[in-house]
Amino acid sequence: MRVLFVASECYPLIKTGGLADVAGALPLALASLDCDVRVLMPAYPGVFGPLQGIREVAAYPDVFGGPGRLLSGETADGLKVLALEASHLYERPGNPYLGPDGNDWWDNIRRFAALSAIGAAVGRFGVGEWKPDVVHCHDWQAGLVAPYLLAGPAEGRPKTVFTIHNVAFQGICGRADFDTFGLPSSFYTPAGLEYYGYCSFLKGGLVFSDRLTTVSPTYARELRTAEFGFGMEGVLNERASVLSGIVNGIDTKIWDPATDPLIAANYSQRKMAGKAACKTELQKRMGLRIDPDAPLMIVVSRLTGQKGLDMLLPNLDGILERGGQLAILGAGEHGMERAFVDAAAANPGAVAVHIGYSEPLSHAMQAGADAILIPSRFEPCGLTQLYGLRYGTIPVVARTGGLADTVIDANDASVRAGTATGVQFAPVSAGGLGFAIERLFDLFHNKKVWRALQARAMAHPVGWEDSAPDYVALYRDLTAEGV
Structure with a gap:
């Protein structure tokens, strides 16, 4: 099973929150279950530091206003990464979402539309001899992957999974932004990307992906209520039959008090x-x-x-x-x-x-x-x-x-x-x-x-070994549908 993760951050390359931990640890757990996973993410400054064997695998003349290329590399523990290098979008100080002043980058919509577009391209055409069976998209920054894939022909289209890490972050932009995405105007409707007169990346992922997951069973239920749905509860109720909750895990090799090099003294359950x-x-x-x-x-x-x-x-x-x-x-x-x-x-x-x-x-x-x-x-x-x-x-x-x-x-x-x-x-x-x-x-x-x-x-x-099999079962069920 070949799976492409599309995420805006991934540990140990860069981290601002829990999404990075999931994007870095879950692929390694899936690899132990015979899944061949690549993580596609932006090439922010410093991203290449932990990577070995870096090589160019694709080049793009125009990635939302400038050239870009895709670089492949691998971390010491075997995490396979595809980094989208586009200096006009990602080569800047601050963190992935905020400038040094603490405010959102003015062009975040363009930056993550680019990530989604390249995610869809890799999903459809692959890189070299590797082509994914499933594209697994994480949060609003990857919300346009499924719309981009559906805008093209059905032949060669991989299955899509969209994971909601936090429904409160929705990637809201205007109609003028939508017009720059290169998507058919028919996608801008209340049944599609349109959201109360605006466009929502998150809604794109929710409406157009084949399967939806979130990161716990209780949250999957809560999302369908007005209290916790942040305006997306209607969409999530309509798609309840394809929504499931799978609890996150942690990398128990990194987080292990018995071996952790970052703590003053090691200890274990038996030796405290x-x-x-x-x-x-x-x-x-x-x-x-x-x-x-x-x-x-x-x-x-x-x-x-x-x-x-x-x-x-x-x-x-x-x-x-x-x-x-x-x-x-x-x-x-x-x-x-x-x-x-x-x-x-x-x-x-x-x-x-x-x-x-x-x-x-x-x-x-x-x-x-x-x-x-x-x-x-x-x-x-x-x-x-x-x-x-x-x-x-x-x-x-x-x-x-x-x-x-x-x-x-x-x-x-x-x-x-x-x-x-x-x-x-x-x-x-x-x-x-x-x-x-x-x-x-x-x-x-x-x-x-x-x-x-x-x-x-x-x-x-608390490790991924308890949750990763649920994702494998989801991928297999999805690819077996043949539709």
Whole structure:
């Protein structure tokens, strides 16, 4: 089975969020199941650093305003990458979506229309002797792949899968933008790409792809409601028969406390001493009071309303009054950043904030913390709770989306049965979060229960080996249809 992934980011080449982790780890898991996967992504600055054996496999005289070429390479662990080099679109500072000023690039629509167009071209014609059976598109940036494929002849057209990582990001643009895409005008209708007088890349993926997936079963159900569908619930209800939810996994080779080179001391479920050393080192690194008995909670997240972190602020006094500590890694809404920075300044030794993102610090925080707080108002799947489980850092999560699917609440019954892995809360409110944090303190101070909770969390399956077979089954079912 030959599969082309089309994604706007991919770890270890570049990462701004969980999409990159999925695009980098899932292909390797699929390869172990006899799938030959290539990942198509833009050639941002620095992308070629981790790649070996780089060679040109295609050239394009005009990629939305300038020349481009496709370069093939492979990472040391065998991830096969097709990088679209088009300097007028991708060779610039900042991250894949934002300039150095923190604002969206003015031409993001053009940049990702180009990615979709080349994705469709590789899907239809392949590169060299390699041609995909399935093109698997990820989020709005790849939303035009299926429309481009359907605009051409049926012969030679691969099957398409579109995965919704976050329905809130929809790739909205105007009719004038649509007219530059080279798609038939018949595609700009309410049954197609038109969306309340605008054009939506996301809707293109939802309407025209053969199959739809999202990243957890609960989120697949939530997407069909007005509360969580962000205006796309009508389309998703119409296409419910081809929509499925498959829980994300993580790369358990990269995220493994027993071998992780980015943490102060390695440890495992059976030999936990290293975690205490990691906690001490994290407290030193973040300027927190060195105290092995202080419950240390972390946040590793975008600092936005979606992530529910505004609900954490009114609970901060309660955390500190019970002797807890809080360390935050993330960036986002400036007002929220400022509120947490001010909280750290007002509570030295108890609250620490690092604005931005650092992969090494993320590993150190997962290893050194006692708990990770994830109070998202909605969460398609989430990965940080999976990292927490892997590292024995107990997740405190809102009962929504993939958080509900991946964390087993430590209620009386599950604690007695030895199945609990974390703390869930509902309703998703500041009060609900506060009650969950109170429960966390009670669990932490019962050392026998806490150790059992950590052990069960670390034993919980979080790798792609549990989810990748579901994708293979989907691909096989799709290609067997013959239509």
